[in-house]
Amino acid sequence: MSADDEAETLTAAHGAGRAEMRSFLSETVLERLGDPIADGVGLPALDDGAVLPDGDRSLVVTTDSHVVDPPVFPGGDLGRLGVAGTVNDLAAMGAVEPLTLTCGLVVEAGTPTDRIETILDSMAETAEECGVSVQTGDTKVLPPDDLDGIVLNTTGIGRIPRGEQLTSDGLSPGDRLLVTGPVGQHGIALLAAREGFDFETDLRSDVAPVNHLVAAAREAGTVTAATDPTRGGLATALTELAARSGVGLVAEDRAVPVSGATDSAAAVLGLDPKTVACEGRMVLGVAPEDAESVLDAVRATPGGEQAALIGDAVDDHTGRVVVDTGIGQRYLTEPSGQQLPRIC
Amino acid sequence: MSADDEAETLTAAHGAGRAEMRSFLSETVLERLGDPIADGVGLPALDDGAVLPDGDRSLVVTTDSHVVDPPVFPGGDLGRLGVAGTVNDLAAMGAVEPLTLTCGLVVEAGTPTDRIETILDSMAETAEECGVSVQTGDTKVLPPDDLDGIVLNTTGIGRIPRGEQLTSDGLSPGDRLLVTGPVGQHGIALLAAREGFDFETDLRSDVAPVNHLVAAAREAGTVTAATDPTRGGLATALTELAARSGVGLVAEDRAVPVSGATDSAAAVLGLDPKTVACEGRMVLGVAPEDAESVLDAVRATPGGEQAALIGDAVDDHTGRVVVDTGIGQRYLTEPSGQQLPRIC
The missing domain is CATH 3.90.650.10 (PurM-like C-terminal domain)
Structure with a gap:
């Protein structure tokens, strides 16, 4: 087999948040997506979200797909994880009062309806804790051969006074x-x-x-x-x-x-x-x-x-x-x- | 087996966009999520997105998870589908100039990197056609036993002058x-x-x-x-x-x-x-x-x-x-x- 035949593939490490993932993001994703945003924060920053200046304020946007298994676990569930994860990413960019959330559900056919109800109840409760609600969404159902469990994407939008974002590049010696x-x-x-x-x-x-x-x-x-x-x-x-x-x-x-x-x-x-x-x-x-x-x-x-x-x-x-x-x-x-x- | 043992489950029909899906949305989802939005459009409208009034303008938000198989098909691919689908949902709410897009990728481990590159290239090209770009994202990798292929969530944000949304409830006799x-x-x-x-x-x-x-x-x-x-x-x-x-x-x-x-x-x-x-x-x-x-x-x-x-x-x-x-x-x-x- 020649070197040309050895196609590179994505591995679990590319999704694990560490060095392999950073290489994948900088070499594969940022080569293609993510124009820099003047006076804001775009994809090239690889931060917790984007900051889009808009007059004297900025919009803050973040997205995450949650695939936790099992979807109900000690101390929480997929619904709480999705809402908290997105609210926390907004907060990490400085947007401590989320404006709205979205919910993209992809569900394995055969999933008991009460399992979905538990997750939605939990999303609603966690969102209420943060003074926000889920205001648009989408549901897809996949055959059991194609998906094991549930994928929940949550996207969040927040707003901050312009220039008041928090980022991960702001540390100075002494902090x-x-x-x-x-x-x-x-x-x-x-x-x-x-x-x-x-x-x-x-x-x-x-x-x-x-x-x-x-x-x-x-x-x-x-x-x-x-x-x-x-x-x-x-x-x-x-x-x-x-x-x-x-x-x-x-x-x-x-x-x-x-x-x-x-x-x-x-x-x-x-x-x-x-x-x-x-x-x-x-x-x-x-x-x-x-x-x-x-x-x-x-x-x-x-x-x-x-x-x-x-x-x-x-x-x-x-x-x-x-x-x-x-x-x-x-x-x-x-x-x-x-x-x-x-x-x- | 008693009736109590027969747990209801989600079926493919619940994701197919027709009557079964509308029942699922109104009985299961809207019971839990989606506060109405004063002078706007929230989840209860089950429209193509949400409209959030903000002073003399409104934000428009929409989200979709795309699971098309195969991910590259005659005339397009998953990346073009994700961007076009989201831009079109914004346009269906009246936001014809999208402001920003997000990209949540969930990928089966072992997917060739060049397949991902094709999809990202396509997202970038389609976004450019619409004068927008992808400015935040997330990637997860699942074992092949858990996912067949790729799930792409795209969320879009747009803006319109307040009150100028398009909705699906605006028809009058004669239109x-x-x-x-x-x-x-x-x-x-x-x-x-x-x-x-x-x-x-x-x-x-x-x-x-x-x-x-x-x-x-x-x-x-x-x-x-x-x-x-x-x-x-x-x-x-x-x-x-x-x-x-x-x-x-x-x-x-x-x-x-x-x-x-x-x-x-x-x-x-x-x-x-x-x-x-x-x-x-x-x-x-x-x-x-x-x-x-x-x-x-x-x-x-x-x-x-x-x-x-x-x-x-x-x-x-x-x-x-x-x-x-x-x-x-x-x-x-x-x-x-x-x-x-x-x-x-």
């Missing part, structure tokens, strides 16, 4: 890093449930909208960058913040909050909670002089009680993440490949 | 019905290709953006309603226009344009071209005094050369469609079930 709660719960809870492990009952996904935490943080001080640590978890979020902001990051390993249940289950599963998805957390960069007041404000807000400052942006190590374990420092190496298919 | 070109080509071309039939080479999908035809029509006269005849084809489009506008429609069977190639292939396949999807057509309601000038304007616009007036809104037969065959009249009965899975 502090804040995470709004314990990491890795969603991924570990999902995998544990899927593997049928009988862990403690408090091992539940963290899936939740956290736009109100971003709002509380910005009211209390200068937030310089934001991203939500979903695919690839905290490790990927920090890697992207460092690369896009062009700074080094030093993360204090022991400062990163991880719940006891997550930690135990992760050990059994052989996973690092810092490399698996959260669905109800945000990583923020904060101006150093405001770090304590922003931390206090987030902790005083429901859902932010366990927020923590976990590191700093620095002058050296440009584009890289240094993990300080307390007894030494090492560069963070993101795992490649995909640990957990259909986790979000 | 004329205009279709912008021959019907049924997409569905018939798809099925013929899939079945491996060796039809003439001019049997190609009509997939194309037609926002410019809606713009030309509105410049030439009063357009009172619009919808694009996709799932369920012209038959479903007319049924929905009649029901939502609360008028009767009389359609002249012999006035509906159907290409010779479509007609021959449909006969062999045992299908009626008026009941299968178009992906580059629009059905418009036009004020009677403007009907001829609107027809002339559409025909003078590239892509609209074969437009035709096909019927009228009438005082009686409220909510129903009467087909006038030239030798008699009968009520239109939509076929139930799904003729063509994964056609759009």
